[in-house]
Amino acid sequence: MSFDQAVLETCDLTISFGGHIAVNNVSCEFSRGSLTSIVGPNGAGKTTWFNLISGQLKATSGQVRLFGEDITGLGPARRSDKGLGRAFQLTNLFPNLTALENVRLAVASRHRIGHVFWQMASQRRDIADRALSYLEQVNLARRADTLVAALPHGDQRKLEVALMLALEPEVFMFDEPTAGMSVDEVPVILDLIADIKRRQNKVILLVEHKMDVVKSLSDRIVVLHNGELVADGEPSEVIASPIVQQVYLGASEQRVDDGEVASHD
Amino acid sequence: MMNQLLSGDAPRSGILTAVLLLIVISLAFGPFLFPGTRAFSTLGTICVFIIVVSAYDLMLGYTHIVSFAHTMFFGIGAYGIAMATDGMGNSFGAIASGLAGALILSLVLSLLLGLLSLRVRAIFFALVTLAVAFAFLSVVTQLYNLTGGEDGLRVRVPRELGPAFRPFDQPLPGFSVTRLITALVSDPGNPLQAFKGAIYEFRFTGRELMYYVVFFLSAGIFLFLLRLVNSPFGRVLQAIRENEFRAEALGYRTVYYRTAVVILSALLATVAGATFALINRYVNPENTLNFELMVFILLMSVIGGMGTLYGAVVGVALFTLAQNYLQDLLRWVGGYTEGIPLLAQLTGPDRWLLWFGLLFVLSVYFFPTGIVGQFRLWAGRRRRPT
Numbered sequence: 001m002s003f004d005q006a007v008l009e010t011c012d013l014t015i016s017f018g019g020h021i022a023v024n025n026v027s028c029e030f031s032r033g034s035l036t037s038i039v040g041p042n043g044a045g046k047t048t049w050f051n052l053i054s055g056q057l058k059a060t061s062g063q064v065r066l067f068g069e070d071i072t073g074l075g076p077a078r079r080s081d082k083g084l085g086r087a088f089q090l091t092n093l094f095p096n097l098t099a100l101e102n103v104r105l106a107v108a109s110r111h112r113i114g115h116v117f118w119q120m121a122s123q124r125r126d127i128a129d130r131a132l133s134y135l136e137q138v139n140l141a142r143r144a145d146t147l148v149a150a151l152p153h154g155d156q157r158k159l160e161v162a163l164m165l166a167l168e169p170e171v172f173m174f175d176e177p178t179a180g181m182s183v184d185e186v187p188v189i190l191d192l193i194a195d196i197k198r199r200q201n202k203v204i205l206l207v208e209h210k211m212d213v214v215k216s217l218s219d220r221i222v223v224l225h226n227g228e229l230v231a232d233g234e235p236s237e238v239i240a241s242p243i244v245q246q247v248y249l250g251a252s253e254q255r256v257d258d259g260e261v262a263s264h265d
Numbered sequence: 266m267m268n269q270l271l272s273g274d275a276p277r278s279g280i281l282t283a284v285l286l287l288i289v290i291s292l293a294f295g296p297f298l299f300p301g302t303r304a305f306s307t308l309g310t311i312c313v314f315i316i317v318v319s320a321y322d323l324m325l326g327y328t329h330i331v332s333f334a335h336t337m338f339f340g341i342g343a344y345g346i347a348m349a350t351d352g353m354g355n356s357f358g359a360i361a362s363g364l365a366g367a368l369i370l371s372l373v374l375s376l377l378l379g380l381l382s383l384r385v386r387a388i389f390f391a392l393v394t395l396a397v398a399f400a401f402l403s404v405v406t407q408l409y410n411l412t413g414g415e416d417g418l419r420v421r422v423p424r425e426l427g428p429a430f431r432p433f434d435q436p437l438p439g440f441s442v443t444r445l446i447t448a449l450v451s452d453p454g455n456p457l458q459a460f461k462g463a464i465y466e467f468r469f470t471g472r473e474l475m476y477y478v479v480f481f482l483s484a485g486i487f488l489f490l491l492r493l494v495n496s497p498f499g500r501v502l503q504a505i506r507e508n509e510f511r512a513e514a515l516g517y518r519t520v521y522y523r524t525a526v527v528i529l530s531a532l533l534a535t536v537a538g539a540t541f542a543l544i545n546r547y548v549n550p551e552n553t554l555n556f557e558l559m560v561f562i563l564l565m566s567v568i569g570g571m572g573t574l575y576g577a578v579v580g581v582a583l584f585t586l587a588q589n590y591l592q593d594l595l596r597w598v599g600g601y602t603e604g605i606p607l608l609a610q611l612t613g614p615d616r617w618l619l620w621f622g623l624l625f626v627l628s629v630y631f632f633p634t635g636i637v638g639q640f641r642l643w644a645g646r647r648r649r650p651t
Contacts, residue, residue, distance in 0.1 A: 054514065080516035092514075094507035105504050108497050109516040117498035122273045124497065167516065 005068070006031050007203045008084075008171050013052055013062035022048045024227040025062070030171070035197050035204040037214040037235075040224035041247060046207045047089055049224065050175055053205075054086040055079040066171070080109070085169025089176045089207070091156045095149040099140055099159055102148055103131040106166035131166065138162045139188050154185040161189060165196075171203040172196060178210065193217060215239070223247065270488060272495040276575055278644035281637060285575060288582045292480055296473045297439045300465055304443070307589050309476055309544040311582055312483040313537050318565045319490050319577035320533035325563075326572030327494050328526045329506040331387070333559050334378060334394035337401045338531040340554035341374075342367045342538025347418040347548040348411060355421040364539050368532060375531035379524030402554045417549025420542045422475070430471030439465045472544075479540045486533060491574055493529075502526060506572075561588075568628050570635020579636050587624065591617040 006029035013026045023045045030036055038046050051057040053064055055076035063072045066082055074082075094102050104121070107130045108114055122128075135141045138158040143151060148159065161177055174193065178186045194217060197204055208214050214221060214235065221238040223231035225247045231238050238244055268275070276282045288311075291298065295308040317339055324330045342364070349363025350356075378397070382390050405412045412418065424430050441463045448459035493499050504512040505519050513519050542548050552558070561584065569580020592614040602608045611619070632639040 056510075056514070075518070076513045077516050077518040080514060086514055088511075088514075092508065092511050094504055094511065096507055097503065101500065105500060105512070105517075106515050108500065113497045114501045114517055114522070115498055117493045117496045119497065120272050120492065120495050121497050121500050122495070127497075163515065 006065075007067060008053070009063075009065040010049070010053065011063040011065065013049070013059055013064065015048060015052055015057060015060045022227050023052060026224070026227075026229045027062075028222060028229060028232065030203045030205065032203060033197075033201045034219045035193070035206060035217055036220045036222055037206045037208055037218040038222050038224060039208070039211075039214060043226075044224040045227040046224050047175055048227075050086065050173055050205070050207065054084050054173060080167060080169075083170030084173065085164040085167045085171060086173045087160045087164040087175060087177055089179065091153070091160055093148045093156060093159060093163070096147060098145050098147055099135060099151065099155075100128070100131055100144040102159060103134050103162050103166050104128060106163045107131045107134070110167050134162045134166045135159075137165060138192065154181045157181055158185070158189065161192065165192075169202070171205065174204070174206045174208075176207050176209065178208070178213070190217065211239070272488075272492040274491055274495045274574075276637075276640075278637075278640040280643070281575065281579075281640040284579060284640075288578055289484075295480075296467065296469070296476060297437070298442045300439060300441050300443075300467060303589070305472070305476070306545070307585060309479060310541075310589075311585050312476070312479045313541045313544065314562075314565065314581040314585065315483045315578055316486050316537035316540070317534055318562055318569070318581050319487055319574050320530040320537070321562055322566050322571060322574055322577045323490055323494065323502075324526055324530045325566055326574075326576070327499065327506060328502045328523060330382065330523060330527060331391040332378070332394040332527065332530075333391060333556075334374075334398045334401075335530070335534050335562055336554055336556075336559045337398045338371045338375065338534035339538040339541070339558075340401070340405065340550075341371050342535035342540075343542040343548045343553040344405065344412060344418070344538075345370070345535070346539045346542035347413075347420045350421050351418055355423050357423055360423070360539075360543070364536075367535050367539060371531045371535040372528060375528045376524065378531075379527035380520075382523050382527065383520045398554075398556070398559070402550060402556075405554060406550055413549070415550060417547060417552075420546045420548060422471070422543055422546060424471065426471040426475040426478075426543060428470045428472050430474070431468060432471075432474065433469050436466040437469050439467050441465050475544050479544055482536070482540060486536070487574070487578070490533075494574060498522075564625060568625065568635060570632075570637030570639075573635065573637040573641075576635045576637040583636070587621055591621060595620065 008030045010026055010028050013023060014021065015023045026049060038049070040046055048057065052059050055074060055078070059072055063070050065071065066079070066084065071079055071082060080086075094105070104127055107127050111127065113124070113127070132141060132144060135144055138161055140155060140158055140162065143155060148156060151159065157177065157180065161174070164172060177189050177193070181189070190213060193204065193206065196202065197217070206214075206217065218235050220233065221231070221235050222229060223238060223244055230243050230247065231241055276285055292308060292312060296305065299305070299308065317335070321335050324332055345363040345367025346360060349359045349366065353359035353362065378394060381393060385393055406414055408414075409416075444465070445459055445463035448462050449456065452459065494502070501512065501517050501522055504515070504517065505522055509519050538553060541553070545552065565580035565584045566577065567580070568584060569578070570576030595612050595617055596614040599609065599612045599614065602612045628636070634642065
């Protein structure tokens with residue numbers, strides 16, 4: 001496998017709900033070691049595109065390919081097995097289990113021990129230790145025994161990221177990882193993403209609205225608008241391109257250079 | 266050692282531990298502590314239903330699968346034994362083939378139900394299981410030349426499991442707790458006499474042997490399930506209960522897990538049904554397949570505390586005792602209320618279901634997490650006083 005071969009591809013990926021085409025013929029390739037930000041106004045189809053890639057939604061037409069293999073027909077569990085990791089935009093955890101138990105489930109899935117019924121889960125110190133190390137990475141180790149339902153929102157977002165780390169995926173999909181976080185918590189997550197980018201030769205996809213974040217982290221920016229891919233390229237070029245100025249100014253009457261353009265989908 | 270046996274999932278409450286010990290000791294030494302056929306059948310029922318309800322709790326409490334077909338699998342086990350011994354005679358071979366046939370039928374049906382849960386979810390799945398269970402009930406009632414219809418079947422057990430078999434030459438000594446308590450209450454001044462009066466002798470027959478088979482089977486299955494729910498597999502089940510969508514996104518193919526749970530639970534219910542047939546020696550639609558029985562299983566599960574397994578033991582013991590002895594209690598109370606209008610009417614022995622319903626409503630209202638959940642809550646509060 002050559003270094004430049006695409007790890008993840010979407011080919012003419014389309015989904016329509018009734019008459020509404022949410023994602024329209026989006027073709028894109030992502031290769032190793034790259035961090036791509038996906039931007040676009042609310043309702044542009046960013047999260048829908050993510051859902052098509054990670055399998056929560058079934059495409060109307062087109063393909064998703066991972067390492068050249070067509071995975072369009074697979075469910076989310078199989079895609080996760082094959083290396084697609086996803087952190088959700090709206091926090092999506094196991095509320096009545098502890099933070100540690102949440103991560104432990106991800107580690108157990110990565111180590112394929114979900115079927116083991118004859119061993120006590122507590123006997124697998126290796127699994128618990130790994131889970132704890134991921135909690136440490138997101139600064140949550142001291143909350144290990146807290147029920148997720150009792151965690152503050154920012155901590156839940158961090159846990160969401162820890163779960164994806166624990167899956168050790170080939171493709172990291174962050175869907176607005178810093179949304180709703182307090183200002184001092186944001187750097188923890190951003191450093192973590194930068195760290196993954198630096199140390200692991202993986203594919204990172206990031207849906208993010210904070211333009212300063214996007215500019216500083218990304219190698220590439222993809223712009224979605226009304227379900228279509230309208231721009232794709234180097235961050236500085238894309239931001240300067242007329243279509244982006246038009247799309248964003250049309251959407252929120254704000255300058256695009258810095259600050260938050262639009263907060264939530 | 267104890268931690269290994271309980272898979273690290275201790276009762277975590279002093280009162281609960283005491284209650285469980287009381288139940289376990291009463292069951293383990295049952296024939297030596299409680300003379301009489303009625304007590305014997307109550308003990309047997311408790312052992313059998315601990316299997317049924319803990320298997321049900323695996324589905325309902327740990328995975329949030331609501332199924333009303335649990336009695337169907339119980340009935341398959343019971344009828345498997347009854348029909349096999351009816352057709353092949355009272356041999357162990359007949360029991361083995363009856364059980365094997367029942368297990369195969371349960372496996373096929375539960376596999377179909379499990380796969381169905383891929384398409385039909387939650388309340389709709391529950392309704393489908395209800396329909397299947399009713400269909401099965403009417404099939405059993407209609408095929409009367411095979412199943413005995415409404416009259417049911419007598420189960421002819423092998424000689425070794427019947428009253429004629431005596432493994433010991435001498436009668437064994439027993440110590441009747443019931444007689445002791447009655448004597449102590451009616452004549453508190455004479456405890457020595459009460460103690461002497463409580464000693465009795467009984468013959469250990471094949472029936473007692475069968476009881477111990479059921480007891481050890483029940484204990485074994487319970488400990489197995491306790492291990493299962495505390496294993497990595499059990500953790501996945503809880504993940505599915507909490508957030509199935511997320512479990513799937515983490516890479517767990519939830520339909521496999523759900524199907525495995527439905528099948529395992531069905532097979533255990535079948536085994537329980539088979540032991541019920543052997544210990545009760547009479548099988549009919551009412552005591553194995555009835556919808557009322559299904560509701561009772563659900564109640565035992567809820568009263569005891571769903572998703573705890575220990576709740577199954579407590580729920581079954583309490584429910585079965587209430588079902589068998591609430592009438593006696595009311596008859597006793599009725600002795601004092603005689604002549605008082607209304608009260609006398611309310612405390613008649615045939616009003617037991619009214620009181621039972623009231624007990625149920627109160628227990629659900631005050632203990633929404635079941636008896637076990639409530640005990641643990643209290644124990645937790647005591648450990649960390651606020």
